[in-house]
Amino acid sequence: MAPSSSSGLTFKLHPLVMLNISDHFTRVKTQLNPPPSSCANGNNPSSGDATFPQDFRVYGCVIGAQKGRTVEIFNSFELLLDPTTDTLDRSFLEKKQELYQKVFPNFYVLGWYSTGSEANESDMSIHKALMDINESPVYVLLNPAINHAQKDLPVTIYESEFHVIDGIPQSIFVNASYSIETVEAERISVDHVAHLKPSDGGSAATQLAAHLTGIHSAIKMLNSRIRVLHQYLGAMQKGDIPCDNSLLRQAASLLRSLPAAQSEKFNEDFLMEYNDKLLMSYLAMITNCTSNMNEVVDKFNTAYERNSRRGGSRTPFM
C-alpha cells in the first residue's frame, strides 16, 4: 500500500478533522473501557477487567470541497459500521449529508475515515461502497497509538488507484501527501486544547510551573532546530553536502531579520536583569531551605523531647 499517488491532487487537511477523529476514538474507548473509579454502580464484569479489546476501530465520513486540483477536507462526522454486512450505515449518512448541505452548501462527502495502524483489505470494500457518492473518495487513517519518538502526525491519506499486480488489475490504496491548513479560529482552539489548563485554574504555583514548562519546551525545540541548521551549514562549508543556494539565502535572510542585540547597553541591561532574577531565585531557595529546616527541627523536638507534655488537653499548634 506504499506507493505514492499519481493523481496530482493536492490535499489540505484541517485540524478540526483530526480533533474530531481523535475525540471520537477516545470517547468510544472510554465508554468501552471505563476507568475503575467511575463504575461505582457495579456494572463492571468481574472477569478480565483491563483486557478489553484494544483493537477496535471507529468510522466516519469526511466532508469538504474540491476546487480544481486542490481537495480541502474541512469537517467530519461519525458513522456506525454495521458488523454483519461490513458496510457503513447508509441511511444515516444520507440524512447527515442533507443536514450539512443546508449549513455548508459548498461541502459534499469527500471520503471516509477510520483509526488503525495500516489500511486493510477489508477497507477496500467500504471504500468501493462509497464510490457511488464520490467517484474517487479519500480514506483518512489516524493511528491512535501514542509514540513519543514520532515527530510527525500519525495521519495518512489514501486514495484508490487501479494498478496491475500479477497481471490482474486491482484497486489498491496509495499514499497521498497532504498539508495542514488552518483558519485563525482553528489555530486558537488547537492552541487552547494543546495547553489543557486545569479546569479550576489551579494555584499560582501550578500555573507558573505550567507556563515555565511550556516556555522551556519551546526553547528546547528552538535550540535543537538551530543546532540542526548549524550542523547543516557547517557540513556545507566543509564540502560534505553540495551547496544549496536557495537554502543559504533563506538562512541569510533569517539571520538578518534578527534584532540587532549586540550593543554595550543591551549587554549591561541584560546582565543586570539576569542577576536580579538569580537573586530572586536564591531568595526563594533560601526560604525553601529555611522552611525545610523548620520542619526538621520541629520533628526532632517532638521526637526527642525529654519532658513531654502530660495530659494532652492542650495540643500544640503547628
Place this chain on the structure above:
Amino acid sequence: MSTLEAVITSIQRLSATSRDLSALHDVLKGANDSLRTNSDLQLTTLDQLDPSKHSLGYLYLLDVLSCGPVSDVVPLIARFINGCDAAQIRLASEKFVSICKRLKDKVLELRDPLRGVAPLLAAVRKVQVSNKRLTALHPDCLQLCLLAKCYKAGFSILSDDILEVDLPRDFYLYCYYGGMICIGLKRFQKALELLYNVVTAPMHVVNAIALEAYKKYILVTLIHSGQFSVSLPKCASTAAKSNFKTLCTTYVEVGNCYNNGMISELEAVVVANSSEFEKDKNLGLVKQAVSSLYKRNILRLTQKYLTLSLQDIANMVQLANAKEAEMHVLQMIQDGQIHALINQKDGMVRFLEDPEQYKTSEMIEIMDSVIQRTIGLSKNLIAMDESLSCDPLYLGKVGRERQRYDFGDDFDTVPQKFSM
C-alpha cells in the same frame, strides 16, 4: 609455625573476590590471638604478601608486628597505606585506624610530623565510606598537619561538608583542629564556623576541648566581626552556658574591653593577663585581636563620616600619627574591608559605597554556584525530614497528641509548601 604458614597461604588464596574476602576475614579473626604469640612472625614474612592485593591479610600481620618492638615501622606503614586496596581495608576499619594511630604516635616520638602527613591524608580518603562521613582519622591527620605547619594539606580535608559523625569526641577534635588550621591560614570565617560547631555541640558536662575552643572562639569573633556578646548562642547546651563563662573569665574581660573600643585599656588588660594567654598558647591570637581593634574603629568611622583627614583618623583611633593611619587604611582597602579613596595631596580620605553593581557575568557564576549549593542543602534537609518522619520515636509521640480531623476536607485550600 604451621599456623603462620597456613595463614599466609590462605591469605594468598582468598584475596580475590568479596565472598572469599569475608571468609578470609573470619579466618584472620580466629587466628589473631595465635598470631600474637607466634614468635616466627617477622618483617620478612610480610615480604611474601603484596600490600595492594592482599591488603586485609597484610593489615592483620602488620597490626600484630607493630605492637611489638620493630624498627623502622614508619616507612613500612606509610608504604602500606599508600598501596593498600580501599575496599579490603574497610572490612577491618578499626584495625586500620589503630595502625594509623600507631604511625602518628611514632612520628610524634621522632619529632618529625611531616613524614606522617601524606600517609595519613591518603589513609583518611581510603577509610572514608563516603565523602560526608567523619572518621576517627580526621582529627589525627589534622593534628599532624598542625604540628608540621602544612596548613594547606589540612585544609583540603576541611573543605568537605561533614554530615555524619560516628563519635562525638572525633567531631570535637576535628572542629577544634580544623578551626586552628583555618586560623593559621587566616580564613577566619571558616574558623568561626568550625569553632561555633564545637561550642554549640550537645554535651552533658563541660568538655575540655570545647572550653579551649570557646577561648579561641571569642578571640576569632573579635578579629573577624569586631563584636563580642557575653551570652552564648541559644543553641548551646545548658552545661556550656552555665559553665563556660566562669571558666574563661580573662577572655570575657578581653572581650568586654574590646567592645568599649579603647585601645589603651585593651592593651593594659592583655599585658596583665599575658601569662595566662601564654599558658593557653593563645598569645599570638590575642595580639591579632588587639591590632584588629584599629580596623574596627576605622570601620566605624566609615559609617559616620563621608570624608576625613588622616590626622583626624589617627586621633580618633588613637594611632600615633597620620602615616600609620594611612598605612592602616591602605591595608584595609587592599583587603576589601572598606572602600575609600585617599587623596595624598591634602591627606583626605573619602569613604565610598560598595561599588558592586551585580551587573557582571562573574557575578552570575558566583550566584549560580551559591544557588546550586543551596539546592544541595535543601535536598539533604528533605532527606533528613523524611528519615525523621519514619522514626518510630517521632511517630509514637505524634500519634498520641494529634487530634482527629474528622471534619472533611476543609483544610487543604492553601498549598502547604512548594517543595522541589
